[in-house]
Structure formats: C-alpha cells, structure tokens
Amino acid sequence: MRNSTLALAVLLACAASPASAQDGAPPNVPSRYSFNRVDDGFLRLDNQTGQIAFCSPHAVGWACQAVPEDRAALEKEIARLQGEVASLKSEIAALREPPPPLPPADLTPPRPPRPPADLTPPTTEKSEDATKLREDIERARAAFENAWRRLVEMILNFQKDMMRKG
Numbered sequence: 001m002r003n004s005t006l007a008l009a010v011l012l013a014c015a016a017s018p019a020s021a022q023d024g025a026p027p028n029v030p031s032r033y034s035f036n037r038v039d040d041g042f043l044r045l046d047n048q049t050g051q052i053a054f055c056s057p058h059a060v061g062w063a064c065q066a067v068p069e070d071r072a073a074l075e076k077e078i079a080r081l082q083g084e085v086a087s088l089k090s091e092i093a094a095l096r097e098p099p100p101p102l103p104p105a106d107l108t109p110p111r112p113p114r115p116p117a118d119l120t121p122p123t124t125e126k127s128e129d130a131t132k133l134r135e136d137i138e139r140a141r142a143a144f145e146n147a148w149r150r151l152v153e154m155i156l157n158f159q160k161d162m163m164r165k166g
Helices: 002-016 071-096 124-165
Strands: 033-038 041-046 052-057 062-066
Touching: none
Parallel strands: none
Antiparallel strands: 033 041, 041 052, 052 062
C-alpha cells in the first residue's frame, strides 16, 4: 500500500509538472491539472474547465470522483447577474436617448407695458394735481441726479487715493 501511494505521488507530480523538453512542448505551458494534498488524498483542479475531483486510494488503486457542486446556487447567481446586467443596459440606453424636444418658443415680441391708471396724464379739470405731480417728478429727478453725481465723485476720489498709494 505504501509503494502504491509513493507511485501515485510520483505519477501525480509528473502529471502536474510541465511537459518535458523532449516532447517538443514549450517548458512554460501550464499543466491542465493542479493537485492539492488533503487529509485522505488529493484535490484535483482542472485548470481548463474548473471542475474539482477528489482523488483517493482504493483497494484496486487510485480513483478520482467529481466533487459535487451546488449547481442550483450557481444557476441562481448567474440568473441574478444576468438580470442585473439587463437592467444596467436599459439604464444606459435611457441615458443615451436624446432629451425630449423643447416646446416651440413664442417668437412674438412682447407688448409694451401699460402705464398704471394713476400716472396717466391729467386732464384739464385736474390742473392743480398735474402741477403738483410735475413738481414731485422734478424733485425726484433732482434727487437721483445729485445721488448719481455724489457716487461718481466718490469713485473718482477712491481711484485717486489708490493711485497715490500704489
């Protein structure tokens, strides 16, 4: 039994190692199987398909049995991921769609605003009110004119000060 175990270990080591140079294969080609020692034997991983088998000594010799996979769980995960991919693709497609067209613009020129009724020119009957209104407008114009003149003077003085300091 010990000799068969040793023979199997040598056989497995040869199978796991790259093909020899005398076979004509390149020395760096990865082997199809890789083996890992476990308590009662070896786990064999098929590097091409991903299948795992448990190899152990039997009365007649060594035998490898496929390790059962939880295929239902794998199929469920694959279905979930396919659904997620489909939803992400639809979101991307929605983002790539052009925005809806804008409503047509109203190109008619705006109407000039109407003056309020209380600022309409007075009639001859209200000549005293018209005189008072004109005086109020003239006082407001003079106040705005004075404020503007003072603002311009302040800006000029500020510029002169900055030129002296700079």
